[in-house]
Amino acid sequence: MMKTVASAFLILASAQASAELPACASDAAAKFEIPEKVFHAMVLEARANWQGKPKHYGPMGLYDLVIPHVAGEIGVSSESIRNDPCPNYYASAWWLMNEAGGNEDSIWDAVAVYYHGRKERESYPMRDRVRAIYEQL
Numbered sequence: 001m002m003k004t005v006a007s008a009f010l011i012l013a014s015a016q017a018s019a020e021l022p023a024c025a026s027d028a029a030a031k032f033e034i035p036e037k038v039f040h041a042m043v044l045e046a047r048a049n050w051q052g053k054p055k056h057y058g059p060m061g062l063y064d065l066v067i068p069h070v071a072g073e074i075g076v077s078s079e080s081i082r083n084d085p086c087p088n089y090y091a092s093a094w095w096l097m098n099e100a101g102g103n104e105d106s107i108w109d110a111v112a113v114y115y116h117g118r119k120e121r122e123s124y125p126m127r128d129r130v131r132a133i134y135e136q137l
Helices: 002-017 023-031 036-049 064-074 078-083 085-097 107-116 125-136
Strands: none
Touching (some): 023 036, 036 107, 064 078, 064 085, 085 107, 107 125
16 A cells, blocks of 8 residues: 555656746746755646645745745735745745744755644655655755
8 A cells, every 4th residue: 555655656746846936936936046856846746745735835845834024024915925826835935934934954854844833753755745746856
C-alpha cells in the first residue's frame, strides 16, 4: 500500500514538475533569497494539497492565523494575502525565510518547520513530499 501511494505521488509530482512557476512566485523567491527550485516545489505541493482547505488561503494555502502577522511584516492587507495570488506568494516566502527559519537554518529544515512547526517529529511527510517534487524538477 505504501509503495502504491509513493508511486502515485511521484507520478503526480512528475506531471506537476512541468508546470510553470508564476512570475510573482519567482519574484517572491528571489526577494527572500529562497532557492527558486525549492519554492517551485512548494508551489506545486500547495496546488496538489492545500488549496480549498478550510482556514487555508491562496495558492500557497497559507494558514489563516498567520496571515495578520505576515501582513504587518510585509506591508499588505490580510485580505490581499487571502484573495490575491501574488501577495500570498510573498507572504509564504516571508514566512518560510523568517518564522520558519530559512534565513538561519538549512532550507530543508525551514521547509519542515513551515509545514510541521518546531516540534520534533519522527517524520516530516510534507517536507518529504516537497523534496520529492524538487527532485523531479
